[in-house]
Amino acid sequence: MPFWGGKAASSSATTQTLGNSYQNQRRGQVLDGSGAESAARRAGGASVSSIARSIMPHRRRLRLDPPTKLFFPYEPGKQVRSAVRIKNTSKSHVAFKFQTTGPKSCFMRPPGGILAPGESIIATVFKFVEHPENNERPMEQKSKVKFKIVSLKVKGPIEYVPELFDEQKDQVAVEQILRVVFLDADRPSPQMEKLKRQLAEAEAALEARKKPPEDVGPRIIGEGLVIDEWKERRERYLAKQQIEGLDSV
Numbered sequence: 001m002p003f004w005g006g007k008a009a010s011s012s013a014t015t016q017t018l019g020n021s022y023q024n025q026r027r028g029q030v031l032d033g034s035g036a037e038s039a040a041r042r043a044g045g046a047s048v049s050s051i052a053r054s055i056m057p058h059r060r061r062l063r064l065d066p067p068t069k070l071f072f073p074y075e076p077g078k079q080v081r082s083a084v085r086i087k088n089t090s091k092s093h094v095a096f097k098f099q100t101t102g103p104k105s106c107f108m109r110p111p112g113g114i115l116a117p118g119e120s121i122i123a124t125v126f127k128f129v130e131h132p133e134n135n136e137r138p139m140e141q142k143s144k145v146k147f148k149i150v151s152l153k154v155k156g157p158i159e160y161v162p163e164l165f166d167e168q169k170d171q172v173a174v175e176q177i178l179r180v181v182f183l184d185a186d187r188p189s190p191q192m193e194k195l196k197r198q199l200a201e202a203e204a205a206l207e208a209r210k211k212p213p214e215d216v217g218p219r220i221i222g223e224g225l226v227i228d229e230w231k232e233r234r235e236r237y238l239a240k241q242q243i244e245g246l247d248s249v
Contacts, residue, residue, distance in 0.1 A: 003148050004103040061090040061151045062115075062175045070147060070178045071195050073185035076131045083198035084178070086149070087120035095152045095164055096175070098123070102145035105130075109206075114160045122202040127180070143180040151175050 065085040072080045088094045097112035105128040113121065125147065152165055152172050165172050183192050 003099040003101055003146070060175060061088065061094045061153065061173070062096060062149065063087045063089045064149065064176055064178075066178075066191075068176065068178060069181045070125055071181050071183050071191050072127055072129070073192070073195075074129065074182040075185055076129050079126055079128050081199055082125045082127070083122055083195060083202055084125065085120055085122050085198065086115070088115035088117055090153070091117050093117070093154045093156055093158070095154050095160060097150050097152075097162060097165055098125075099148040099150065100145065101147075102127075106145060106147070108147075112160060112162060114154060114158065116157060122198055122205065124199065124202045129182075143182070145180055147178040147180075149175045149178070 063086075065087075070082040070084060072082045074080075086096060093114055093116055095112065095114045098108040100106045100108070107126050109124045109126070110121075115121065127143075127145070150165065150172050152168060154164065181191075183189060183195070185192070
């Protein structure tokens with residue numbers, strides 16, 4: 001099942017192409033150029049460096065908590081929530097984006113963003129839980145839906161737009177594919193307690209972003225001297241009105 005929002009990279013096809021080229025060379029067939037370059041041209045004109053990037057594992061830019069799973073409370077017929085902490089462990093700014101195989105029943109908040117070096121965020125994942133078939137018990141209920149987090153190195157604190165990943169497809173790396181694990185909502189467990197803490201932290205961070213900037217209050221000059229500009233203007237206006245009233249009399 002393909003991930004929504006992106007195309008799956010296939011390194012196996014490239015590996016097979018290189019293997020076939022090597023076997024042809026062993027049989028004595030003449031190849032244009034040497035080894036990797038010839039195989040790269042036969043693979044569709046891709047450069048040797050791009051083939052190497054597709055085969056060799058990349059150094060991870062993000063650290064996830066939980067690292068490989070998304071825990072959801074099992075409540076059939078309801079929309080439930082999970083949470084994952086995403087931290088940028090690299091030395092540069094990194095853009096991240098969620099992808100899922102079930103866009104009709106799942107969505108993420110935020111769906112993507114840009115993290116500075118060392119910065120972290122807790123993302124909330126929403127999923128609708130279908131009713132079980134054949135009266136399966138909660139722990140036997142399985143989901144075919146998967147989530148994927150991809151990353152992209154960016155220059156500085158730029159504004160996040162999803163098109164970043166389309167413009168630099170060859171630089172996008174898959175950080176992790178997360179599978180869904182259901183938890184019994186009525187049974188205490190370390191995973192459920194941790195999920196509740198992360199969800200509460202995510203909600204607090206969301207509310208903090210919604211609040212307008214706090215008023216710094218009146219300016220204080222010296223010790224105990226408070227200047228309230230609005231009050232001062234009002235007093236001048238009332239004094240002026242009083243003087244104009246006396247003049248008219």
